[in-house]
Amino acid sequence: MNDLKEPKAALRHYLQSGREALLWKLDGLGERELRMPRTPTGTNLIGIVKHMANCEIWYFGDTFGREWPTPGERITDEDEVDPQADWYATEHETCDGIIDLYRRVWTFADATIEALPLDAVGRVQWWRDREPTLQRIMVHVIVDLMRHVGHADILCEQIDGRVGLQAQTSNLPEHHDWPAYVAKLTALAERF
């Protein structure tokens, strides 16, 4: 944990563990399962990854004057005719391709984080604070990412019952009878 005492290392740790938790959630699921919309607003697992890839390209690239090397791979203004364009995989994309894109975006984003001090100023036109620091951008992306990982937690549990915090530690009590626990909560709720 010594690394975590250094401000940038701590931010990088939380960013990276969120990224890995998200991809771990998708592990072993097929093209159809990853694409299937699972809430009334169409939230789907591969869409979360595509959204986060585009977020990181924007926040760690454009915000600090760095261009993503292969513009055809990202959501552009032309795609914005479909406001949900970054939230699902098109017919011509594959889930593996989007996951690969996300991993390459990590390397791209990490280069920005490595090169700049935390108080480096970027530019986000639509923010009230138009000149946020790299530190602020990192916290913003971590928050956005973790909230979406929270969505993925529930969606994955719906698909195959898989739960847990991250690959290394589930953070859940072992050998607990979850069906019995859910039955207990249901019975409790139904008394009202």
Add this chain to the structure above:
Amino acid sequence: MAKLPTSNERDALAAFLDRQRDALIRKARGVSDSDARRAPTVSSLSLLGLLKHSAVWEARWFQGVVAGRPLADGWPERESSTPDEDFLVDDGDTVEQWVARYEAEAETSRQIVAAVQLDDPCVRTDIIDCNVRCVLLHMIEETARHAGHADLIRETLDGSRGS
């Protein structure tokens, strides 16, 4: 949405955490106590369970770990024998009660954070060897993830969505 303070890193992180707490509380507001106790998705999580868990761990991290104060539930020396008891709610638990408790714990946390520096080590280094910055970042990402759980639970309950 209020502008985040940019004057110093500590206040900025504290304000970020406030936003995550508010997001979680907003998801529970306007929901009946009965619905808030329900676990409407396949997950065993309920809105009230998330609030209770967040309030309990808010106190454990800031009062317990950062400030080294003894806690009413005896954590960490006294461990509950019921797994995930902090998520478990019954008919004695209400939204109003747990929002109030969460807000009260958050206020205590704010006072603790305002009196220390981010590089200061936590008092209870025997529990975790980290500094105040690390605890704040952990609570930001943890609360954001739970707000993500709350998003889908609330959408399942009544179709409402949004940040």
